[in-house]
Amino acid sequence: MRSDALSNRIRILEAAAEVLAGPGDTSLKSIARRAGVGQGTLYRHFPNRECLVLQVYGDEVEDLVNAVPGLLGTLSPQHGLCAWLRRLLYVGRCAPEFAEAMSGAGEVQTEACRQAYRPLLDALSALVAANAAAGTIAPGTTAEDVLTLLGPLWRIGADGEGEDRAERLFDVLMRGLCPGNEPRDQ
Structure with a gap:
């Protein structure tokens, strides 16, 4: 995996952990926003919510x-x-x-x-x-x-x-x- 793709993946996982641990909006859109990536980038790494949550x-x-x-x-x-x-x-x-x-x-x-x-x-x-x-x-x-x-x-x-x-x-x-x-x- 390219270094920028790996960096995006790590940021998505960190953002998801933060968003899922707290109250409020836990949508994939809010996770992508917190990670500083577009939704397309999020979906390239995790095709759906279940895959992201399991990771x-x-x-x-x-x-x-x-x-x-x-x-x-x-x-x-x-x-x-x-x-x-x-x-x-x-x-x-x-x-x-x-x-x-x-x-x-x-x-x-x-x-x-x-x-x-x-x-x-x-x-x-x-x-x-x-x-x-x-x-x-x-x-x-x-x-x-x-x-x-x-x-x-x-x-x-x-x-x-x-x-x-x-x-x-x-x-x-x-x-x-x-x-x-x-x-x-x-």
Whole structure:
């Protein structure tokens, strides 16, 4: 990548992190304006909002991806899946833009976005496959299915009552994904 293009990309990511962290207008137009680039430049680097958001939350994505081998090496597949999904739920509830971006993971249209989603989908697919091999997940379940089911939990309010409700519904989700098992006690 040319140095000016790399500089633009870095400025866009820095501006996006600032804009997404604060209240107010979080549109791509406002991100481009804060970065000092045109919208065309922003779209050349990030074809849509989801791709940009996943890059902004790159550290969280990397942590989630890197956690899978350790979870599968130390916990049962079911408990590893539960722990990983609990962490993903936490990230999404703390960062609504991340949750919104992840909600579209199953309907990715561009190659750039597929590449942005791929590490997380591969990580979740490994957990789903380990559970399938152990017979601890509903047959035919895919990583995309799990993300679709998790999506509504990201939208529950962040107050105390919302936290309790999200936890209850997460337990229901896990009992549905892993019938006959109790994943809560990891």
